[in-house]
Amino acid sequence: METWWFPPWQPLLVLLSTVLLLYHIASSWHRGERHLPLPPGPWGLPFVGNILQFGDMTHHGLARLASRYGGLLHLRLGRLHTVVVSTPEMARLVLQANDRAFANRPTTAAIVYLSYDLADMVFAPYGPLWRQLRKLCINKLFSRRRAASWAAVHDGVDGLIREVARNSGKVVNVGELVFGMSVSITLRAALGMRIDECDGGKDAAELVAIVKEFSELFGASNFADYVPWLGWLDVQGINRRMVAARAALDRLIDRAIDEHLANPKPADADDADMVDGMLCFLDDAGAANTKCRDGAALRLSRDNIKATIMDVLFGGTETSASTIEWAMAELMNSPEEKKRVQDELAQAVGLHRQLRESDLTGDNKLPYFRCVVEETLRMHPPVPLLQHEAAVDCDVAGYRVPRKTRVVINVWAIGRDASAWGDDADKFRPARFGAGTDNAETDYRGEHFHLLPFGSGRRSCPGMQLGMHEVELALARLLHGFDWSLPPAAPGDLDMRESYGLTSSRAVRLSAVPVPRLSHVL
Numbered sequence: 001m002e003t004w005w006f007p008p009w010q011p012l013l014v015l016l017s018t019v020l021l022l023y024h025i026a027s028s029w030h031r032g033e034r035h036l037p038l039p040p041g042p043w044g045l046p047f048v049g050n051i052l053q054f055g056d057m058t059h060h061g062l063a064r065l066a067s068r069y070g071g072l073l074h075l076r077l078g079r080l081h082t083v084v085v086s087t088p089e090m091a092r093l094v095l096q097a098n099d100r101a102f103a104n105r106p107t108t109a110a111i112v113y114l115s116y117d118l119a120d121m122v123f124a125p126y127g128p129l130w131r132q133l134r135k136l137c138i139n140k141l142f143s144r145r146r147a148a149s150w151a152a153v154h155d156g157v158d159g160l161i162r163e164v165a166r167n168s169g170k171v172v173n174v175g176e177l178v179f180g181m182s183v184s185i186t187l188r189a190a191l192g193m194r195i196d197e198c199d200g201g202k203d204a205a206e207l208v209a210i211v212k213e214f215s216e217l218f219g220a221s222n223f224a225d226y227v228p229w230l231g232w233l234d235v236q237g238i239n240r241r242m243v244a245a246r247a248a249l250d251r252l253i254d255r256a257i258d259e260h261l262a263n264p265k266p267a268d269a270d271d272a273d274m275v276d277g278m279l280c281f282l283d284d285a286g287a288a289n290t291k292c293r294d295g296a297a298l299r300l301s302r303d304n305i306k307a308t309i310m311d312v313l314f315g316g317t318e319t320s321a322s323t324i325e326w327a328m329a330e331l332m333n334s335p336e337e338k339k340r341v342q343d344e345l346a347q348a349v350g351l352h353r354q355l356r357e358s359d360l361t362g363d364n365k366l367p368y369f370r371c372v373v374e375e376t377l378r379m380h381p382p383v384p385l386l387q388h389e390a391a392v393d394c395d396v397a398g399y400r401v402p403r404k405t406r407v408v409i410n411v412w413a414i415g416r417d418a419s420a421w422g423d424d425a426d427k428f429r430p431a432r433f434g435a436g437t438d439n440a441e442t443d444y445r446g447e448h449f450h451l452l453p454f455g456s457g458r459r460s461c462p463g464m465q466l467g468m469h470e471v472e473l474a475l476a477r478l479l480h481g482f483d484w485s486l487p488p489a490a491p492g493d494l495d496m497r498e499s500y501g502l503t504s505s506r507a508v509r510l511s512a513v514p515v516p517r518l519s520h521v522l
């Protein structure tokens with residue numbers, strides 16, 4: 001009779017596997033995961049998971065998946081769990097009920113490299129460094145008290161209006177002009193640079209190119225982040241682009257920091273910019289300060305300063321510019337809405353003088369104009385996908401979200417959720433925010449989970465006030481100061497497609513013809 005021979009290590013292997021299995025069962029029992037399934041989602045391949053859904057990782061693609069699998073759906077991309085949030089209620093559970101657990105940001109190779117090893121506020125993990133940087137930004141750098149930032153907005157908008165007036169009656173590229181204005185405002189507020197003074201506009205042109213490149217790299221779906229063992233291949237050429245982009249930004253910011261060090265200014269001087277505001281915390285120790293303790297005095301390394309300036313350049317440029325351009329495009333597409341808002345501006349301000357900041361501040365001023373801004377932010381949130389990460393294992397709506405899961409909040413899909421906004425959610429209809437409607441009290445500050453253009457909770461946008469000041473002033477002056485029509489040769493329908501990246505700008509820049517409404521422009 002045949003006898004079976006077992007190698008001596010086999011019983012050991014069986015024993016070890018049993019112990020590991022029991023340990024796994026016991027620890028998931030202990031964490032309360034026993035009964036909790038992962039959220040529903042499409043079926044994935046072994047090892048690579050839902051890599052075939054890679055093309056769906058845009059806000060449109062994820063919204064399509066959500067219509068099939070629900071407001072909380074699960075994907076596994078290579079080794080990474082990803083959970084996508086697509087309804088207001090799920091967003092509330094993540095950003096309010098579990099705010100702290102989801103206060104980290106996921107990182108990618110591009111993010112780590114371009115943020116000087118997470119030395120900034122946008123990407124720093126939730127902890128003491130992030131807390132100190134956020135306090136500094138909110139109380140000092142982005143605050144209403146930093147007069148230089150608000151002056152930069154005024155001068156930037158004046159420059160935009162002058163440029164539009166110079167081209168009245170001709171076709172102007174509204175998108176390029178508004179983006180240029182936003183860059184000049186950020187350069188001035190962050191680094192004290194005036195475009196007209198800085199190297200004949202060379203710096204500004206360079207910065208525009210760098211901002212576009214960073215934005216693409218931050219938003220790029222890099223195969224290597226999901227399948228790291230293939231990263232060395234750099235099949236998409238992303239590593240090479242990262243190195244070149246950071247070197248270009250380094251040159252620009254290092255020069256600005258050296259100039260500030262050579263001509264120091266008190267941080268609270270009227271004309272002090274954000275670099276002045278940070279240099280008084282400079283610690284010459286060298287490497288990025290990512291290890292600060294709560295309660296310790298704030299010390300910033302040069303990398304912290306560079307990375308925070310980078311946040312401002314990227315957080316504050318495309319976001320504001322894209323909101324203004326989308327609002328103009330939606331109004332060009334709906335002539336009756338354009339007329340209604342322009343009539344309101346003419347009536348409130350008159351056509352004999354320029355619109356001033358005081359025309360915008362205060363409650364109940366220009367109510368329809370405000371509805372237009374809110375409707376634009378609902379339909380075209382500049383950051384369509386918020387990126388968070390689970391710091392611990394969590395339970396959301398009865399589903400398990402494991403630690404380190406990337407949690408993507410699809411703000412674009414939430415803004416078009418029919419159960420929150422009705423069957424005409426895809427239509428530009430500012431009146432939905434008007435007095436007496438269901439959304440009369442809804443605003444964009446993060447307390448209403450069906451409208452989240454600035455996020456909500458701990459990681460919500462600290463630059464909202466400054467950003468909205470730029471958006472409102474520029475948009476109101478463009479609409480109050482000029483009548484706008486589409487270029488004569490334009491095709492019947494305006495192209496309303498979006499680009500995909502960190503921000504969702506227009507795929508095709510808006511061009512239009514301005515004709516002055518006022519007797520004098522400035």
Ligand code: HEM
Nearest residue numbers: 122315316319320383386453454455456459460461463467
């Ligand atoms: C219309 C203009 C703007 C929009 C729509 C916008 C939107 C956002 C959004 C959606 C987030 C992420 C929120 C989250 O993950 O939950 C964010 C974060 C951030 N924004 Fe803005 N933003 C704007 C303007 C600005 C400006 C002008 C600045 C700086 C001057 C700025 C600086 C930042 C920073 C530093 C963060 C990271 C906060 C953190 O992680 O703690 N933003 N912004």
